[in-house]
Amino acid sequence: MTTPSSQSTSESGLNRRGFLEGLSLGAVATAGLGVAGGVTMNSADSAMAQEAPAVEPKPAKLLVGEPVLQCPTSTGVSIVWQVSGNATGWIEYGPTQELGLVAKPGLNGLNALSTPVLSARLEGLTPGVTTYYRVASAPIDFQNAYKIIRGETEYSPVHEFRLPAPEAQAFHWCVINDTHEVDETLHAVFNKVEELNPELLVWNGDIFNDIRTQKQLIRQTLSPAGRPYAAKRPMMFVSGNHDVRGVLARDLDLCLLPRPDSSPLGRSFALRCGPVAMIGLDTGEDKADNHPVYAGLAQFEPYREAQGRWLEEALLRPEIASAPYVILHCHIPLFGNRRDGGPEGQVEFARFCEQGQKWWLPHLKKAGAQLVISGHTHRHRFMPVNENQPMAQLIGGAPSPAKATVIHCEATASELKVTALQMDGEILGVWTFKPRNLA
Ligand SMILES: [Fe+2]
Structure with a gap:
C-alpha cells in the first residue's frame, strides 16, 4: 500500500517531469521567439526550474x-x-x-x-x-x-x-518509381540522380506504402531518407496506387501541391521542355472502384475519363502539338498481359490500366506519342512497339536497391536516348526514338 509521503514524492516527481516536458514543448513551439514570447513561469515553477540542470534548452531550429x-x-x-x-x-x-x-x-x-x-x-x-x-x-x-x-x-x-525552356535545343530528365519508403533505395536513386544532374526529376508513383501519419507524410515527400532532393531542380509527382491509400491519403496535397496549370486535375501535367512534351497522368488505384476493399470511397473511373478529356485538349496546345517527342509518365503501365483465367469481359486494373487504354490511348496514338514510362510491377521491362501496342513502354524496377532503376532520358532535336540504370551502375538497356512526324 502506498504511504501518503511516498505518494506525495511520486506526485511531485510526476509534476516536475510534466513541467520539464511542458517546457521542452514550449521551447519548440516558440522557437526563435524573443523574451516576450518565452514560456511564462509562476513562482512554484521557478523554484522547480532552479532544481533543473543548469543547461539552457537549445531553441529548436524553425x-x-x-x-x-x-x-x-x-x-x-x-x-x-x-x-x-x-x-x-x-x-x-x-x-x-x-x-x-x-x-x-x-x-x-x-x-x-x-x-x-x-x-x-x-x-x-x-x-x-x-x-x-x-x-x-x-x-x-x-x-x-x-x-x-x-x-x-x-x-x-x-x-x-x-526552369526548362520550351525553345531549348536539348533537354534531359530522370524518372524514379516505387521507392516505397525504403531509405537505402532512396539514397541510392537520389545519389544517381545527383550524378546525372537532370533538369527535372519525375517521381513516377508509389512514394508510400500507405499514408498513415502526418509525420510520415511530411518525411517521405519533403525529406525522404532524411535528405534534400529537390531544392535545386524541380520534381514532378506522378501519383501511384499506394499514394492514394491510407487514412491520410487525402492530405497528400499538403506536401505535394496540385498543379495550378491543370486545375482541377492537379496531378496531370503537360509541359513543353525543349524538344519534349512531358505528359503525366494519374492511373489511380489498381482495382475497380466498386471493390469492397475501398468501402465505397473510390471514384477513379470517372477521374480517368476526365483525364482523357483533359489530355485531348492538352495535346492540341501549340507548344505540345509542336513538340518532336510526346512522352507519357504514368504509374501503372498502359500495356501488359491480362491475367490467365479471368472472367470474360473483366476490365484489367492491376497489371495494366485498361481504362487508360480506353480513355487516353486514342489521343496519344493520334498524336504519335513515342513512349510510356511506368512503374508499378517492380520489375524492369522494356516493351517495344508491336501490332497491339502503338508506342513503346519502359517500366522501372523497384523497390530494393538491387532492383531499383533510374531512367535517364536525353533529348535533342534529332534523337531521344533513354537509358535504364541499375544502382550498381549497370546499364539495363539503351533505346532511341526519332522525332514524331509533325504535319
Ligand atoms: Fe509499387
Whole structure:
C-alpha cells in the first residue's frame, strides 16, 4: 500500500517531469521567439526550474530540412518547406544572389500562418535562366487576436534552379518509381540522380506504402531518407496506387501541391521542355472502384475519363502539338498481359490500366506519342512497339536497391536516348526514338 509521503514524492516527481516536458514543448513551439514570447513561469515553477540542470534548452531550429521545388511550368514553380512550429513565411528570389523579389503566400488579405508545412508559388520567371532563392520563416506565438508575438526570421541558404525552356535545343530528365519508403533505395536513386544532374526529376508513383501519419507524410515527400532532393531542380509527382491509400491519403496535397496549370486535375501535367512534351497522368488505384476493399470511397473511373478529356485538349496546345517527342509518365503501365483465367469481359486494373487504354490511348496514338514510362510491377521491362501496342513502354524496377532503376532520358532535336540504370551502375538497356512526324 502506498504511504501518503511516498505518494506525495511520486506526485511531485510526476509534476516536475510534466513541467520539464511542458517546457521542452514550449521551447519548440516558440522557437526563435524573443523574451516576450518565452514560456511564462509562476513562482512554484521557478523554484522547480532552479532544481533543473543548469543547461539552457537549445531553441529548436524553425526551418526543417531543405525546400522542395515542384509543379514547374516554363515560368513558375511552387516551393514547399517544413517548419517546426506555427510560423509565417515567404520566398526571397531573383536573377542574382542579391535576390530582391519577394513572394509572400496568403489568402483573403492574410499572410500564410501554419505548421508544419508552408508553401509559396513563384511566377513570372524566365525559362532557362538561373533563379536564386531562399526560404524565410518567422515563428508566431498566436496568444489571442490582440497578442501575436513574432519571433526572429530564419533563412535557408540561397539555392538556385532553372526552369526548362520550351525553345531549348536539348533537354534531359530522370524518372524514379516505387521507392516505397525504403531509405537505402532512396539514397541510392537520389545519389544517381545527383550524378546525372537532370533538369527535372519525375517521381513516377508509389512514394508510400500507405499514408498513415502526418509525420510520415511530411518525411517521405519533403525529406525522404532524411535528405534534400529537390531544392535545386524541380520534381514532378506522378501519383501511384499506394499514394492514394491510407487514412491520410487525402492530405497528400499538403506536401505535394496540385498543379495550378491543370486545375482541377492537379496531378496531370503537360509541359513543353525543349524538344519534349512531358505528359503525366494519374492511373489511380489498381482495382475497380466498386471493390469492397475501398468501402465505397473510390471514384477513379470517372477521374480517368476526365483525364482523357483533359489530355485531348492538352495535346492540341501549340507548344505540345509542336513538340518532336510526346512522352507519357504514368504509374501503372498502359500495356501488359491480362491475367490467365479471368472472367470474360473483366476490365484489367492491376497489371495494366485498361481504362487508360480506353480513355487516353486514342489521343496519344493520334498524336504519335513515342513512349510510356511506368512503374508499378517492380520489375524492369522494356516493351517495344508491336501490332497491339502503338508506342513503346519502359517500366522501372523497384523497390530494393538491387532492383531499383533510374531512367535517364536525353533529348535533342534529332534523337531521344533513354537509358535504364541499375544502382550498381549497370546499364539495363539503351533505346532511341526519332522525332514524331509533325504535319
Ligand atoms: Fe509499387
